Amino acid sequence: MTLFTTPSDDELLRRMSAGDEDAFVTLYRRRQGGIYRFALQMSGSEAVAEDVTQEVFMVLIGEAGNYDPAKGSLSAYLYGVARNHVLRALSRDRSFVSIGDHYEEENEMAHEGLIAKEDPLGDLTRNEVVESVRQAVTALPAHYREVVILCDLHEMSYVEAAQVLGCAVGTVRSRLHRARALLIEKLRGSRGTDSASDLVNTARCFA
Amino acid sequence: MSCRSFETTITDLARGQMLEARAKEEALAHVRDCRSCAARLADEQSLTAGLRVVATSAVLNEAPARVEALLLSTFRQRAASPFVPVSAPARARITPWPLWSVAGAAAAAVILVVAMLTLPRLLTSKQPARLKAQINQPTPLPLTINGPGESESPDGPTETATTANNPGREFVDYPAPGSMNRRQGLARPASINSRPNRGASSPEAPDTNVEIATEYLPLTYGVNLSQLEGGQVVRVELPRSAMQSFGLPMNAERAGERVKADVLLGHDGVARAIRFVR
Numbered sequence: 211m212t213l214f215t216t217p218s219d220d221e222l223l224r225r226m227s228a229g230d231e232d233a234f235v236t237l238y239r240r241r242q243g244g245i246y247r248f249a250l251q252m253s254g255s256e257a258v259a260e261d262v263t264q265e266v267f268m269v270l271i272g273e274a275g276n277y278d279p280a281k282g283s284l285s286a287y288l289y290g291v292a293r294n295h296v297l298r299a300l301s302r303d304r305s306f307v308s309i310g311d312h313y314e315e316e317n318e319m320a321h322e323g324l325i326a327k328e329d330p331l332g333d334l335t336r337n338e339v340v341e342s343v344r345q346a347v348t349a350l351p352a353h354y355r356e357v358v359i360l361c362d363l364h365e366m367s368y369v370e371a372a373q374v375l376g377c378a379v380g381t382v383r384s385r386l387h388r389a390r391a392l393l394i395e396k397l398r399g400s401r402g403t404d405s406a407s408d409l410v411n412t413a414r415c416f417a
Numbered sequence: 418m419s420c421r422s423f424e425t426t427i428t429d430l431a432r433g434q435m436l437e438a439r440a441k442e443e444a445l446a447h448v449r450d451c452r453s454c455a456a457r458l459a460d461e462q463s464l465t466a467g468l469r470v471v472a473t474s475a476v477l478n479e480a481p482a483r484v485e486a487l488l489l490s491t492f493r494q495r496a497a498s499p500f501v502p503v504s505a506p507a508r509a510r511i512t513p514w515p516l517w518s519v520a521g522a523a524a525a526a527v528i529l530v531v532a533m534l535t536l537p538r539l540l541t542s543k544q545p546a547r548l549k550a551q552i553n554q555p556t557p558l559p560l561t562i563n564g565p566g567e568s569e570s571p572d573g574p575t576e577t578a579t580t581a582n583n584p585g586r587e588f589v590d591y592p593a594p595g596s597m598n599r600r601q602g603l604a605r606p607a608s609i610n611s612r613p614n615r616g617a618s619s620p621e622a623p624d625t626n627v628e629i630a631t632e633y634l635p636l637t638y639g640v641n642l643s644q645l646e647g648g649q650v651v652r653v654e655l656p657r658s659a660m661q662s663f664g665l666p667m668n669a670e671r672a673g674e675r676v677k678a679d680v681l682l683g684h685d686g687v688a689r690a691i692r693f694v695r
Contacts, residue, residue: 267488343464
């Protein structure tokens with residue numbers, strides 16, 4: 211009786227480095243979808259997502275030795291490389307997404323006023339939900355957008371996201387908290403909820 | 418649990434993350450007592466549901482097959498010759514310039530800058546090497562370059578030719594390098610690089626008749642002033658606007674005035690270079 215086990219990423223990488231083409235193909239097919247979606251969700255551009263995916267695996271082919279298993283998983287390493295390329299592409303051409311950097315720290319506490327009068331997504335159909343949420347995510351500042359994409363869309367743990375972003379777990383938690391508050395605010399804003407009354411309610415709540 | 422404490426757990430609670438049992442119980446108890454926080458939690462849960470819908474809808478998005486084909490081709494090349502640098506030949510890459518070309522361009526830029534900085538010095542130190550040699554002649558070289566009545570040399574011009582039909586011009590011989598002779602008393606072209614005319618004033622007196630000249634500016638492309646075998650320097654007057662054509666600054670209010678210039682002529686009579694004198 212033969213046991214079939216799925217080889218780990220590290221095992222595939224080791225075999226790939228030794229010239230095993232099947233190992234490379236397996237590893238690529240296992241990880242390319244996540245990398246491509248991450249780049250697409252970050253940039254809003256299929257061309258950028260394609261370029262980034264290509265670059266990430268080029269790095270893997272040419273510089274696999276740069277990966278250090280002690281610092282995190284291979285998946286986190288690939289996401290980290292993808293993130294660097296995406297940010298470079300975004301800084302090169304800011305037309306890919308409308309980055310709402312004006313939506314910044316001066317509004318840091320505004321999320322405390324997010325008291326729901328109604329479900330911000332309740333009246334939307336599925337397609338409308340997808341589109342409105344996707345647009346709201348795309349409009350977030352990059353450092354908030356990436357934590358939402360990693361943690362909520364790619365279901366990474368805080369630890370994995372911290373490895374990808376190269377920051378502390380606490381930073382990931384606080385950014386995610388803030389990013390989600392901004393998203394709710396955006397989604398409610400697009401539906402015309404009166405935020406002033408919300409602030410009054412917040413004051414009562416926190417009193 | 419206060420509303421502020423609830424705020425620290427709401428994200429994990431709404432996302433269904435693992436929470437300590439006690440913290441979760443306290444948060445849920447708070448929601449039952451606080452309508453605002455209950456509504457806030459409802460918002461967060463609604464957002465979580467929306468984000469899951471987006472994640473589900475995107476799960477089929479993948480890189481096009483051509484990316485895999487390209488990478489596979491690169492992998493095979495790499496496996497065949499491991500020392501071949503990995504490069505992406507297909508689509509426009511994130512880094513459009515290879516590292517070596519960037520380094521090459523940087524080196525070329527450095528060489529260009531060094532050349533631009535040193536060339537003018539070489540020109541002034543070589544070309545007027547002959548001129549400077551003349552300047553170092555003990556014989557004063559008092560050209561009447563400042564026009565009638567402005568002659569500054571008590572000894573009179575050593576060698577000056579003022580043509581009859583060009584009263585404003587003075588010709589000065591410009592010897593070939595090998596023909597330099599201290600006793601020849603060859604005239605020099607006025608002052609070189611802001612050096613004052615000798616004999617213009619006594620050491621004690623303030624020197625008010627100091628000529629300031631620009632570098633010699635080539636008039637023909639590719640001319641190497643240091644290679645000239647000899648020639649003449651001709652003092653002329655030009656419209657001040659002529660300075661502009663050599664890239665020199667000009668006061669527009671004085672555009673109608675004239676400015677003195679030394680034109681360096683080769684033996685063939687062709688003007689090779691010019692400098693402006695003030």
